[in-house]
Amino acid sequence: MSRVRLLVGTRKGAFILTSDGKREKWEISGPHFAGWEMYHLKGSPVDPNRLYASQSTGWHGQTMQRSNDGGQTWEIIDNKFVYDGVPGTHQWYDGTPHPWEFKRVWHLEPSLTDPDTVYAGVEDAAIFRSTDGGKSWHELSGLRGHGTGPRWQPGAGGLCLHTILIDPSNHNRIYIAISAAGAFRSDDAGKSWQPINRGLYSKYIPEPTAEVGHCVHRIALHPSRPNTLFMQKHWDVMRSDNGGDSWEKISGDLPTDFGFVIDVHAHEPETIYVVPIKSDAEHFPLDGKLRVYRSRTGGNEWEALTNGLPQSNCYVNVLREAMDVDALDPCGIYFGTTGGQVYGSSNAGDSWKAIARDFPAVLSVEVQSLP
Amino acid sequence: MIRVVLPPHLRTMAKVGWEVEIEVKGPVTQRSVLDALEARYPMLAGTIRDHVTRQRRPFLRFFACEEDLSHEPPDAPLPDAVASGAEPLLIVGAIAGGIGSVSNETEPLAV
Numbered sequence: 001m002s003r004v005r006l007l008v009g010t011r012k013g014a015f016i017l018t019s020d021g022k023r024e025k026w027e028i029s030g031p032h033f034a035g036w037e038m039y040h041l042k043g044s045p046v047d048p049n050r051l052y053a054s055q056s057t058g059w060h061g062q063t064m065q066r067s068n069d070g071g072q073t074w075e076i077i078d079n080k081f082v083y084d085g086v087p088g089t090h091q092w093y094d095g096t097p098h099p100w101e102f103k104r105v106w107h108l109e110p111s112l113t114d115p116d117t118v119y120a121g122v123e124d125a126a127i128f129r130s131t132d133g134g135k136s137w138h139e140l141s142g143l144r145g146h147g148t149g150p151r152w153q154p155g156a157g158g159l160c161l162h163t164i165l166i167d168p169s170n171h172n173r174i175y176i177a178i179s180a181a182g183a184f185r186s187d188d189a190g191k192s193w194q195p196i197n198r199g200l201y202s203k204y205i206p207e208p209t210a211e212v213g214h215c216v217h218r219i220a221l222h223p224s225r226p227n228t229l230f231m232q233k234h235w236d237v238m239r240s241d242n243g244g245d246s247w248e249k250i251s252g253d254l255p256t257d258f259g260f261v262i263d264v265h266a267h268e269p270e271t272i273y274v275v276p277i278k279s280d281a282e283h284f285p286l287d288g289k290l291r292v293y294r295s296r297t298g299g300n301e302w303e304a305l306t307n308g309l310p311q312s313n314c315y316v317n318v319l320r321e322a323m324d325v326d327a328l329d330p331c332g333i334y335f336g337t338t339g340g341q342v343y344g345s346s347n348a349g350d351s352w353k354a355i356a357r358d359f360p361a362v363l364s365v366e367v368q369s370l371p
Numbered sequence: 372m373i374r375v376v377l378p379p380h381l382r383t384m385a386k387v388g389w390e391v392e393i394e395v396k397g398p399v400t401q402r403s404v405l406d407a408l409e410a411r412y413p414m415l416a417g418t419i420r421d422h423v424t425r426q427r428r429p430f431l432r433f434f435a436c437e438e439d440l441s442h443e444p445p446d447a448p449l450p451d452a453v454a455s456g457a458e459p460l461l462i463v464g465a466i467a468g469g470i471g472s473v474s475n476e477t478e479p480l481a482v
Contacts, residue, residue, distance in 0.1 A: 035380060059430045059464040060380055060418035076384065076414040080422045102423070 004326050005070065005368040006334055007051065008342060009038035012360035014053060016071045023332055023346040026355050032071065036063075040321055040364045042108045043070075047115035048368050052077075052134060054105035054120075062104050066134050077134030081105070081122055084141035090124065091153040100124045100144070107321065109164035112171060119190075121161035125152060125178040127190065140190035143176065148195060148212045152181040155215050155234075162320055163219050167226040175229065175244060180205075180215035183231070185244050196244030200233060204280075217260045218320045222269035230272050230299070232262040232320075237274055239299050250299025255286050261323035265348060266331040270298035273325075273333060273349060275318040284315035292335070294349050308352035309343065316341070321364035328369060336362025373404055374459035378431070381419070381462070385412040390459055399454035401433060402445040419462060434461040 006017040013031025032038075036055045044050040051067040053074070062081070065074045087100035103123040111117035116133040126144050128137040143149075152159060160179055167173035172189045175196075182197040195211050205213045215234035222228065231238040231247065235258050238247040251257035256276045265271035272295050278286045285291060290309045293302040316339035326332035334344045340359040345352045372392040382388065393407045409416045420427050425445075427433070432441045436450045436458050452458035 057380060059378065059428065061421070061428060063384070063414075063418060079417045082423055 002328055003370040004328065004332060005043075005048075005370055006324075006342070006344075006355070007041040007043065007053075007071070007364075007366040007368065008336055008356075008359065008362060009041050009053075009321070009364035010336075010340070010360040010362050011037055014038040014041055014071075015356070015359060017342065017355060021328055023326075023328070023344065026344075028356060029071070032074070033065070038363065039104060040107050040366070041071075042110055042366045043368045044110040044115040044118075045112050048370055050110070050115040050133075052108045052110060052118050054108055056104045062102075064105065064134055078130070078136050081120070081126075081128055081137050082139070083126060083144070084139040085145075087144075089150055090159060091151060093154065095153075097150070100126070102126075103158060106160045106162045107164055109166065112166055112168055119164050119166075119174075121164050121176065123158045123160040124154075125159045125161040125181060127161055127164065127176055129190065140186075142186070142191050143184060143193045146184075146193045148181070151212055152178065153213065155179040163216070165219060165221055165229075167221075168223045169226050173226070173243070175219060175221075177216040177219050177231075179217065180234075181212050182214040183216050183219060183229075183244055196240075197247075198245065199240070199247030200238065201236070201249075202234065204234070218262050220262050220264050220272070222264040225269045228269065228298075230262050230264060232259050232274055234258065234280060237262065237299065250295070252295070252300030252302060254293055254302050259318075260320040261318050261335065263323050263325055263333065265333075266325045266327045267329065268296070268331075271296045271348070272299065273323065274302075275323070275335065277317060283317045288313050288315060290314040290316065290337075292333075292349055292352075305345075305349040305352070307350060308345075308354075319363055321366075322362050324365050324367040326367045326369045332367070334365050334367055336365045338362065372456050373399060373407070373453065374456055375404065375408055376459045376461045377415075378462055378464040380464075381415055384414050384418070387412070392456075398446075399449050400446050401440070401443065401449065404449065404460060430465040432463045432465065434463055435459070
C-alpha cells in the first residue's frame with residue numbers, strides 16, 4: 001500500500017507527518033530544527049528520501065539542510081548564496097534604488113531527474129542552482145539581469161522568489177514567480193528569462209497592466225498539461241493555456257479572490273483549489289469561515305468545501321507554500337494555517353479533518369507519495 | 372587556547388557544549404577568533420557574520436570581561452584575559468527574539 005509523507009515547515013521548526021494509504025492515522029515526528037523558521041522543505045521526485053530544507057533565524061541568517069533518509073537524520077549543506085557579478089539595485093518600498101541583498105531561501109525545487117540538482121528561490125529575488133547536492137550554489141543570473149530587475153519592488157513580505165515550476169515535458173522550461181515583480185519563464189534551463197504577465201491587471205500599481213510589478217502569490221500546473229498554468233495573484237485567480245504568454249481571469253463566483261495558495265488535483269487537470277482570504281488588509285477567511293473552494297471546470301465556477309473545517313470564529317491565514325496534493329486515488333489534499341493546524345482530506349476535498357492542531361504557524365506543506 | 376561561548380542554536384548546529392576552545396595563531400582579535408572558529412566548525416560560517424560583507428549579524432553581540440566589544444574594529448586586540456584563556460569571548464543573541472516575528476512577514480500587502 002502506498003504511504004504519504006507531509007513535510008511541514010513552521011515558524012519554530014519542521015515536522016514530518018506520515019500515514020499509510022488510508023490517510024486516517026498519522027505519526028508526527030519533530031520538531032526538527034526546533035526554534036528555527038523553516039520556510040520550505042521538499043523531497044526529490046527521483047529519490048524521495050533525499051530532502052532539502054531551508055532553515056533561518058533573525059539571529060543567524062540562512063542555513064541549509066539535507067537528508068538522505070527521509071528526514072530521520074540531517075546534514076548541513078552550503079549556505080553561501082552570492083549574487084553573480086555586481087548585484088545592482090532594485091526598487092525599495094519608497095521607489096528609491098536599493099542594493100540587492102541576500103536574506104533567505106523561500107523555496108526549494110529539486111530537479112525532476114537528478115537528486116543532486118536543486119533550485120533555490122531566494123529573497124532578494126533570484127534563483128540559484130546546486131548540482132552537487134547543495135555543496136555549492138550558483139546564481140542563474142539571467143533572471144535578475146534580463147532588464148526589468150531595477151524596476152522590481154518588494155511586497156510587505158520582501159522581494160521574494162517563492163515559486164519554481166519545472167515543465168515535466170520539457171526540462172528546459174522553468175517558471176518562477178516573484179512578489180512583487182510577477183511571473184517569468186525560461187526556455188533554456190534558466191539562462192535567459194522573459195516576463196509572462198500579459199493579461200494581469202493590478203489596480204494597486206501605477207500602471208495596472210505593466211510588464212512587471214504584479215504581486216503574484218502562487219502558480220501551479222498539472223504535469224499532464226504543462227502549458228496550462230493557474231495563478232493566485234494578490235487579488236484575482238488567473239489561468240494561462242499558453243505557457244504564460246497570456247492570462248485570463250477565472251475568479252468567477254468566488255466570494256473573494258484574494259488569497260495565497262492554489263493547487264491542482266493530482267488526476268484531474270481541470271480541478272483546482274484555492275483558499276479565499278477576505279482582503280489584503282484582513283488576512284483571514286471571509287466571515288470567520290475556513291473554506292477551501294474547488295473548481296472542477298478549470299475556474300469560474302467554484303464550490304465551497306466546508307465539511308470538517310471550522311465555520312465560525314476562524315481567523316487564520318493559509319500562506320502560499322502551505323497547500324499540496326498527494327498522488328493517491330482518491331486524491332488527498334492538505335493545507336496548513338497560521339494558527340498551527342494542518343488539515344487533510346483523503347477524498348479530494350469533500351471532507352476534512354485536522355491532522356495537527358497546535359503546531360507553530362505553518363509556512364509550508366509539501367506532500368510525498370511513497371511506494 | 373581561546374575560549375568561546377556560543378548561543379544555543381549554534382551549539383546545536385556545531386554539536387558542542389556551552390563553551391568551545393580553539394587555537395588562534397597570531398594576534399587575538401575578533402577576526403582571528405572568528406576565522407579560527409569557522410575553520411574548526413565550518414557549519415557556523417555565515418551564522419555569526421555575513422558571508423559577503425563579513426559584518427557581524429545585527430542581532431548578535433560580542434561580550435568579554437563584562438564589556439560590550441560588538442562595535443570594536445574586527446582587528447582590534449581582544450582583552451588580555453581572553454587572549455590568555457582566563458575569560459571567554461561570549462557570542463550572544465539579542466534578547467529581542469530576533470527579527471523573525473517582526474520583518475519576516477510572509478503575507479505581502481499591497482506594494
